[in-house]
Amino acid sequence: MGIKNGHHRGVIGQIFDGLGYHAIPCGNNTGLCIPLAVDAGLGELGRHGLLITPEYGPRVRIGKVITDLPMAYDQPISFGVKEFCEVCGKCAEACPVQAISHGPQTDKPVNISTNPGVMKWPIDADKCYMSWMIAW
Numbered sequence: 001m002g003i004k005n006g007h008h009r010g011v012i013g014q015i016f017d018g019l020g021y022h023a024i025p026c027g028n029n030t031g032l033c034i035p036l037a038v039d040a041g042l043g044e045l046g047r048h049g050l051l052i053t054p055e056y057g058p059r060v061r062i063g064k065v066i067t068d069l070p071m072a073y074d075q076p077i078s079f080g081v082k083e084f085c086e087v088c089g090k091c092a093e094a095c096p097v098q099a100i101s102h103g104p105q106t107d108k109p110v111n112i113s114t115n116p117g118v119m120k121w122p123i124d125a126d127k128c129y130m131s132w133m134i135a136w
């Protein structure tokens with residue numbers, strides 16, 4: 001089960017607790033939220049490395065609750081994000097530090113911060129992070 005608003009993960013956890021199950025509300029500290037959200041069928045991974053959902057595009061914040069509450073599994077979805085990002089590339093053009101890939105998807109890391117072995121547009125997280133540090 002995916003949750004599209006991280007602010008609600010504590011509330012959801014309390015509900016699971018109230019039903020008598022274990023619940024651990026968490027963010028990226030226990031596992032990366034975006035790959036799990038993709039696996040949970042909340043949306044697709046965009047070129048910019050963010051989740052894109054059918055309802056809200058990339059304008060979502062993700063939290064999650066690890067629980068032993070039995071529930072049905074959702075499946076990954078496809079609604080054309082990959083195909084659109086392959087020809088769009090506007091985020092890669094606009095990124096001020098050029099941290100977003102211009103090329104095709106690859107399973108090769110761009111640096112030590114990239115998880116290898118998964119086909120995606122790898123983000124140069126080091127460039128992105130340094131940009132944020134300078135900006136703030």
Ligand code: SF4
Binds near residue numbers: 046090092
């Ligand atoms: S390639 Fe286009 S559609 Fe895909 S994430 Fe970038 S700006 Fe959005």
